[in-house]
Amino acid sequence: MIRQKAVLPILLAAGMLAGCASTPSTGGGDEYGVFYEGESEATYSTAFPVSSPEEAYRNGDSAAQTGDYDRALYEYIRGLRLEEAPPTEVLYKIGSIHHARENYRLASLAYRWALEIEPNHAAAGTGLGVLYLEARQYEAAKAQLEPVVNATEAAPWRAYNALGILADMDGDPVSAEQYYQQALTANPRSPQILNNLGYSRYLVGDWVGARNALQQALNADAGYELAWRNLGLVHAREKNYRSALEALGRTGEESEAYNDVGYVSMMSGDYAQALAFFNKAMHLSPAYYVTASENARNAERMMQRGPAIQ
Structure with a gap:
């Protein structure tokens, strides 16, 4: 067997996502507690008292910006407990934290609940679509993401980027490049988008286009190993073996x-x-x-x- 690494930047979720319930139930009257996984909540409740949901959400945003996701989750959940109905944006933020932590079940649960309240919430719809992609549920991902980009000209770049990956997997490089260009309009210096565009051009034998996009990705993030790897493959295709070895040598x-x-x-x-x-x-x-x-x-x-x- 000839062994080659996959170069599409897809993180694989641990299990399938279809069929999850939307609104969680813990059996104890606290429908939000299922989302919290961290230190004792008593630690935060005594150290950081709040007087309103809005104050809790501000605390949660500040904690998330510094990477303190345990406290961010606690503050978002504390705010939700003070509300009569959950705000969609807060559910989305909870989902995005669990998504980043690779807690895919809880991320899916939060995204679905947000969409149950606000079906056209673009960020939650994108998050769920990307989860489907990561779980290799490609048709479900496409069905989730296409309405997001069709509903607004300002769709999240991750929706366009994910649809570009799906188009490449379907052997449709024209659509893939269009999606990547739309993603770049929203996020021009994203190394992830530029890497995907470069690999897309590599798939159709456009070595110059691939090399240019990958070099832009590395200009944005010089430590992006996946772009170095893909650039090495391009150099090898161009028979520039010295440069290929140098690029691939950075990744392993x-x-x-x-x-x-x-x-x-x-x-x-x-x-x-x-x-x-x-x-x-x-x-x-x-x-x-x-x-x-x-x-x-x-x-x-x-x-x-x-x-x-x-």
Whole structure:
């Protein structure tokens, strides 16, 4: 088996999301308590008293901005307990915190509840659609996200970005690029969008377009490993092997970089060069020997069959 890493930046959720109940029930009369996972609530209630839901929400926003998500959740939930009906935006914020923490069930629950109250809430709709994408429920993701972008010209960039990924997966690069460009209109320097656009151009063999987008992604975030990896693949396709090894070397072991550049050069028909890269990978890392040696055998078989049709 020739082993290659996936390069689409999709985090995989632990389970399926369909069929979750919207409004939670804990059986104890507190429908909001299910969303809290953190330190004892008594700690916050005595240290930070509040007189209104709005004050609790302000405290929650301040805590979220500093990364104190336990307290942010506590403050949002404390505010909700003081309300007659939950504000949609607060439910969305709770969902986004759980989403960031990869608590996918609770994120889905909060997003769904928000949408039950306000079906056209673009941010909650986007959050749920992205959850579907991360859970590999692609048709559900598309069905959730398309109405979001069709409902407003100012849809969240994440909705356009996710639809771009789905279009690439469907083999529709024209639609994918349109979605990525719309996402960039809302968030011009997003390394994630630029990386996805670069990989989209890579998929159709537009090495220049791919390289330009990926370099922009790295200008925005020089430490973005996924963009370095994709840029390395582009350089390998261009047979700029030195640059390819340098880029891929930023994302993992040197032996892995040599193996990956070898794989791309083999797929491009450069069998002798590929074999040299595989041999180098085997020399650098005994742990990588099985993968690289298998690739080397494939390269030798391809060499024996003759040159690739370009």
